[in-house]
Amino acid sequence: MRIYEQKTAENIVYRDLSYKLNGICFRVHRELGRFCRERQYADRLEELLQKAGIMYKREFEIKKLSQSSPDGNRVDFLIEQEVILDTKAKPYLLKDDYVQMQRYLQSADLKLGLLVNFRNTHLKPARVLNSRHSHRTSKGFSIIELLVYSAVFVVVFAMIVGTGLALSRSYRGVANTASIERDAIAVLEKISREARGAISVDTTTSVLGANPSTLAFNTRDSGAAARSVKFFVNGSSLRFSENSTDKGAITGSKTAVSNFVARKITTGKSEAVKIEFALQSSDVNATTTKSFYTTIVLRNSY
Numbered sequence: 332m333r334i335y336e337q338k339t340a341e342n343i344v345y346r347d348l349s350y351k352l353n354g355i356c357f358r359v360h361r362e363l364g365r366f367c368r369e370r371q372y373a374d375r376l377e378e379l380l381q382k383a384g385i386m387y388k389r390e391f392e393i394k395k396l397s398q399s400s401p402d403g404n405r406v407d408f409l410i411e412q413e414v415i416l417d418t419k420a421k422p423y424l425l426k427d428d429y430v431q432m433q434r435y436l437q438s439a440d441l442k443l444g445l446l447v448n449f450r451n452t453h454l455k456p457a458r459v460l461n462s463r464h465s466h467r468t469s470k471g472f473s474i475i476e477l478l479v480y481s482a483v484f485v486v487v488f489a490m491i492v493g494t495g496l497a498l499s500r501s502y503r504g505v506a507n508t509a510s511i512e513r514d515a516i517a518v519l520e521k522i523s524r525e526a527r528g529a530i531s532v533d534t535t536t537s538v539l540g541a542n543p544s545t546l547a548f549n550t551r552d553s554g555a556a557a558r559s560v561k562f563f564v565n566g567s568s569l570r571f572s573e574n575s576t577d578k579g580a581i582t583g584s585k586t587a588v589s590n591f592v593a594r595k596i597t598t599g600k601s602e603a604v605k606i607e608f609a610l611q612s613s614d615v616n617a618t619t620t621k622s623f624y625t626t627i628v629l630r631n632s633y
Contacts, residue, residue: 348413349443351383355385356449373418376408387410397438404435406435409439413441413443415444416445419448442460443459507613508619511612522606527629531549533547540594543563543591546562546604559575586612589609589620590609591607591608601630604627608622
């Protein structure tokens, strides 16, 4: 957890200097906008510090202030030998930025650090207090840190929800395909069985080459009596009739016939039918369509 202040007029660390620095940072942000490089913000900040008569050291090596500090701890600005100011130009501050500032403060034995991210739409300099000077501080999360954690949570939650929706759509797609293939097998088996046992295509009753087609056969029953059968589309289902009596739908309630075309093929010795049809299955968020083709020779037409 990061150290922050219970902000009252009495206990704000380096209150007056902080107000001046905040004002300068707001002016830099107002003048340069959000999309400059860190170097540009630092250069303009340096100009305004000079103009305001505020003492500073730029790119200051903390080891010069404390010999116990590790090599390489260099801060953007050391203000009045009291405040570390670090400039950033990134989408948002990370926990590592606060940890780094805490390390600088402890190495230099200073109380206050300012993290200024000029990429923010609304500039909000983050005050970081040295945890070793906690006699006037309380432990907790800052508003900025809470916002960062909240944003990360929202992103992760959105990813989880998106993955769940994708899996749900995939499952529905598989279910739709299963319904289509089950009905397609029923259609192919029924038409094939009737066609192979037929004597001829009933061209008087059939409507061929159009969508939707009507396919009728002249055939015989088990007692050798004349029998007529017909396949036709009614609404969204493919139906079957025998001797002009509707025997019901071949396709199920979860699929719709979006295409059904039958054609007669005649050779010198026999007849055949070429069938093409498409079945569609839909739910609220997924629609699946598959097409099927077959050619069947009428064995009793030889």
